[in-house]
Amino acid sequence: MVQQQALTGVTVLDLGQIYNGPYATFLMAMAGARVIKVESLTGELLRGRGTASSAAYAFAMLNQEKESITLNLKTEKGVALFKQLVEQVDIVLENFAPDTMEKLGLGAKTLLEINPRLIYAAGSGYGRSGEHRDYLAMDITVQAMAGVMSTTGIDEMPPLKAGPAISDFFGGVHLYSAVVTALLQREQTGEGIVLDVAMQDSVLPTLATIIGAYYFQNKEVPGRHGNRHPALTMAPYNVYPARDGHVAIICVRDSHWRALVSAIGRPELAQQKKYETMLQRAELMDEVDEIVSDWTSTRSKAEVLEVLQDFRVPSATVRNVEEILSDSHLHNRGMLRDVNHRTLGDITLPNSPINIAFGDSREPKMDPELGISNEAVFGGMLGLSADELSALRAEKVI
Numbered sequence: 001m002v003q004q005q006a007l008t009g010v011t012v013l014d015l016g017q018i019y020n021g022p023y024a025t026f027l028m029a030m031a032g033a034r035v036i037k038v039e040s041l042t043g044e045l046l047r048g049r050g051t052a053s054s055a056a057y058a059f060a061m062l063n064q065e066k067e068s069i070t071l072n073l074k075t076e077k078g079v080a081l082f083k084q085l086v087e088q089v090d091i092v093l094e095n096f097a098p099d100t101m102e103k104l105g106l107g108a109k110t111l112l113e114i115n116p117r118l119i120y121a122a123g124s125g126y127g128r129s130g131e132h133r134d135y136l137a138m139d140i141t142v143q144a145m146a147g148v149m150s151t152t153g154i155d156e157m158p159p160l161k162a163g164p165a166i167s168d169f170f171g172g173v174h175l176y177s178a179v180v181t182a183l184l185q186r187e188q189t190g191e192g193i194v195l196d197v198a199m200q201d202s203v204l205p206t207l208a209t210i211i212g213a214y215y216f217q218n219k220e221v222p223g224r225h226g227n228r229h230p231a232l233t234m235a236p237y238n239v240y241p242a243r244d245g246h247v248a249i250i251c252v253r254d255s256h257w258r259a260l261v262s263a264i265g266r267p268e269l270a271q272q273k274k275y276e277t278m279l280q281r282a283e284l285m286d287e288v289d290e291i292v293s294d295w296t297s298t299r300s301k302a303e304v305l306e307v308l309q310d311f312r313v314p315s316a317t318v319r320n321v322e323e324i325l326s327d328s329h330l331h332n333r334g335m336l337r338d339v340n341h342r343t344l345g346d347i348t349l350p351n352s353p354i355n356i357a358f359g360d361s362r363e364p365k366m367d368p369e370l371g372i373s374n375e376a377v378f379g380g381m382l383g384l385s386a387d388e389l390s391a392l393r394a395e396k397v398i
Contacts (some may be wrong), residue, residue, distance in 0.1 A: 005032025011089040020123045021095035022062040023172030029065035030352035033268050036066045064364040070398050073104050077397045081185045081369035084382050095123035098133050108194040114131045116193040119182045123175045127198035142167035151210050154226045171199035235281040235288040240296040246318040247304045263311035264295040270276040334361020376396055
């Protein structure tokens with residue numbers, strides 16, 4: 001168990017919504033920061049969708065270890081209270097559309113004048129500068145703009161988005177990383193900073209193989225090849241049928257190929273010149289895939305995996321969400337844990353990968369009820385009395 005967490009003593013005002021911002025602040029909270037979730041009187045957008053939708057699980061997942069206060073930032077008193085809180089915190093994080101905070105009178109320049117050591121972290125789809133800054137951004141639109149969709153699927157069909165919300169979460173990871181980097185920088189300079197983290201920028205590096213294929217093929221835009229290698233320069237590299245599903249198999253070294261043909265009982269293939277190198281096998285991709293499929297299709301996923309792992313061939317079974325949530329490996333590492341949620345009942349929630357890296361697999365607190373920390377924050381941090389809090393409630397400021 002980690003005794004002292006890296007971000008202990010750091011206080012965050014979290015204006016994040018949906019996935020992008022809240023994941024960054026989830027990682028901060030899990031690293032020991034005090035994260036105060038600032039919500040409207042009806043709650044953040046994801047909370048507002050209610051327990052009747054799938055959003056309720058995402059909200060529970062992303063807001064563990066946080067406090068919740070309600071604050072109407074469309075009122076003068078609400079803005080004034082927020083500014084008082086800014087004096088005492090290290091980080092303000094938001095992922096609104098650009099200029100939203102400026103319109104509230106709470107732009108980065110204003111807040112850094114109040115607290116020159118403040119780290120103002122802004123997440124957005126395309127960044128706070130450039131010609132696309134005002135484009136409305138959701139995960140699917142960023143996948144489209146970033147080039148991810150153009151590479152996913154097969155040429156005979158329309159482009160597909162990646163199933164998971166990769167733009168939101170990659171953006172959240174980079175938002176977290178930028179904040180932690182800024183905290184280190186502040187130790188040296190003593191000064192705050194404005195951070196501008198775009199989801200598109202965060203997703204762009206995932207195109208490394210695709211861009212490599214573009215240059216490898218003399219600047220010809222690669223097609224969509226399903227589960228095959230984007231440049232069609234590697235085989236086997238695919239998802240193959242089993243009796244009860246599919247398995248993913250890839251041979252990135254010639255030694256993997258030799259191990260694979262031994263595993264499937266065809267060691268003589270390793271001696272055939274036409275399969276000797278990776279590029280030669282890629283030229284015979286259909287043939288190689290048929291050899292592998294003939295073997296996998298007669299076995300269960302578990303049987304295929306057991307044999308190939310024994311022979312050290314890179315492989316995995318294709319698993320659905322139910323299989324993932326019951327994965328004993330993830331549970332034993334502490335990355336997944338079963339909890340009883342106050343509204344959702346028995347569910348499985350993920351931990352922070354960063355905490356697991358530190359060997360800290362403790363169980364976090366559940367997501368907070370709306371406004372449950374109003375007294376602790378406004379009373380404890382700003383010294384407001386019970387009567388003053390009652391008045392603010394009556395005026396619908398909190």
